[in-house]
Amino acid sequence: MIKKINFSSLLSQLLLLFFVIIWITPTFGLFISSLRDKDLLAISGWWTSLTTTHVNEIYRMSGKEEQIEENGYFIIKGNFFNNVEGKKIQSFGISSKKINQFKIGETGIFKDKSEVNIFENGDYIWKSLNKFEKKKGKRIFTTSLSPPKFTFENYKEVFFKEGIGQAFINTLAVALPSTLIPLIICSFFAYALSWMQFFGRDTLLAIVIASLVVPLQMSLIPILTIYNDIGALFGVAAKSYPGVWMAHTGFGLASTTFLLRNFIKSLPNEMMEAARVDGASHYDIFLRIILPLSIPAFASIFILQFLWVWNDLLVGLVFLDQVPSEIILTAKLKELLGSRGENWEILTTGAFVSMTVPLLIFFLLQRYFIRGLVAGSVKG
Numbered sequence: 001m002i003k004k005i006n007f008s009s010l011l012s013q014l015l016l017l018f019f020v021i022i023w024i025t026p027t028f029g030l031f032i033s034s035l036r037d038k039d040l041l042a043i044s045g046w047w048t049s050l051t052t053t054h055v056n057e058i059y060r061m062s063g064k065e066e067q068i069e070e071n072g073y074f075i076i077k078g079n080f081f082n083n084v085e086g087k088k089i090q091s092f093g094i095s096s097k098k099i100n101q102f103k104i105g106e107t108g109i110f111k112d113k114s115e116v117n118i119f120e121n122g123d124y125i126w127k128s129l130n131k132f133e134k135k136k137g138k139r140i141f142t143t144s145l146s147p148p149k150f151t152f153e154n155y156k157e158v159f160f161k162e163g164i165g166q167a168f169i170n171t172l173a174v175a176l177p178s179t180l181i182p183l184i185i186c187s188f189f190a191y192a193l194s195w196m197q198f199f200g201r202d203t204l205l206a207i208v209i210a211s212l213v214v215p216l217q218m219s220l221i222p223i224l225t226i227y228n229d230i231g232a233l234f235g236v237a238a239k240s241y242p243g244v245w246m247a248h249t250g251f252g253l254a255s256t257t258f259l260l261r262n263f264i265k266s267l268p269n270e271m272m273e274a275a276r277v278d279g280a281s282h283y284d285i286f287l288r289i290i291l292p293l294s295i296p297a298f299a300s301i302f303i304l305q306f307l308w309v310w311n312d313l314l315v316g317l318v319f320l321d322q323v324p325s326e327i328i329l330t331a332k333l334k335e336l337l338g339s340r341g342e343n344w345e346i347l348t349t350g351a352f353v354s355m356t357v358p359l360l361i362f363f364l365l366q367r368y369f370i371r372g373l374v375a376g377s378v379k380g
Contacts, residue, residue: 027355034352037149038345054090055146056099061116061126061137073127076137081122086147092118092140099141110138118142154349164350166324167332172357173241174316174328175309178248179302182256185249187298190260191286195272205261211254220318223247227319241326244319248309256301263297264290299365307358329354 032046044053059080067076081087093101094108094116102108108116114128118140126137159165192198193205227243237243267290275285313330320326327335333350 030348030352030355033344034154034349035150035152036345037151038154040146040149041345041348049150050148052145052147055087055144057142057144059140059142061124061140063135063137064132065135067132073129074131076126076132078124079122080124080140080142086149087122087144088120089118089122089142089144090120092142094138094140096141100143108140116140154345155353158346158349158353162332162336162346162350163324163327164329164332164353167327167329168353170326171310171329171354174244174248174320175306175357177241177245178252178309179306181245182249182252182305183298183302186253186256186260187291187294188286189253189257190264191282191290193257193261194265195285196282208254208257208261212258216251216314219251220314223250224318239319239321239326241320244315247315247319248312251315252305252308256305259301259304260294260297263294267293303362303365306361310354310358 029046032049033041036046036049039055040049040053043055057080062076062078066078067074069075080089089104091100091103092108093099094110095101102118104118104120108118110116112128112130114126114130114132116124116126116138118124124140193201193208227246231237231243271289272285275289280288311330312328313334316328316331320328320331322331322335329350333347333354336346336350
């Protein structure tokens with residue numbers, strides 16, 4: 001018996017696979033780039049990381065201190081690669097205008113009539129009838145095949161030299177309270193807007209919805225000015241961790257309240273009525289009924305708020321001083337990009353480090369994510 005093909009289901013699965021590939025590919029590429037050698041990263045893309053790469057390099061031969069006399073010639077010997085295994089020279093040149101002038105086995109002749117032979121493994125023999133007089137040897141331009149190379153040196157440099165480790169801890173110190181504080185406040189507020197009867201409830205809900213469209217940038221400086229005035233009154237600094245916690249809490253109140261209220265409002269009214277008949281107070285209903293049933297909503301909102309705070313740059317720049325004890329991860333990456341724009345190995349490694357915590361949070365709570373987002377969209 002031939003089963004019918006459900007084209008709608010097949011199409012949805014193909015679309016899902018397409019979006020998964022689009023999301024995973026750059027993430028995988030960033031991870032591979034963070035492990036690559038900085039020289040290879042600068043000249044080739046991550047998709048070539050498992051293949052050999054053509055590398056153009058400049059080396060300088062040893063000077064007169066290394067020369068020996070042999071069979072009437074003054075000879076200088078050495079190796080360009082310093083015991084690096086796997087690299088193979090394909091061609092070389094003695095001028096920057098012709099870097100591939102000679103193949104391996106051919107002899108390069110300089111203007112002073114000295115000769116050089118380059119070997120595949122990086123060895124060289126430079127000989128002349130006249131004694132070498134200069135401390136520095138001549139430059140050699142090579143084209144070589146470099147094997148794939150992966151290293152954890154990038155991570156060591158990022159964590160222990162560039163200050164990313166401290167910025168990582170600072171960002172955690174900002175993100176966790178800035179996520180939990182609005183979640184706690186808004187859970188009570190959302191319950192009140194859903195199941196408590198009081199004057200002005202609909203007006204409050206309208207204000208919450210209206211505040212969702214207020215641009216964040218419009219309120220940054222006015223809020224900072226208020227914080228400065230309060231800080232001057234009590235003798236505390238406005239730019240501090242409590243200040244940025246309160247800022248993120250304020251900016252997240254409206255969206256968190258709106259999403260939580262939609263979910264809590266969708267819960268069956270019969271349960272609330274039964275609890276009231278049994279003598280339960282609003283506190284008992286909230287603690288014993290609402291909270292256990294709202295775990296998917298709390299998890300999904302926790303993910304959204306945490307991701308927003310973790311990836312935030314603007315609020316962190318405005319409400320925190322850019323000192324090692326307070327600078328956040330995104331600000332540190334911005335600083336590296338400004339001062340070390342050529343060091344891609346540092347930037348890719350720092351960017352991947354910044355992704356690890358959001359990815360971990362998402363995968364731990366993802367089973368609640370969709371349930372929490374769509375639960376309040378349909379009542380029933």
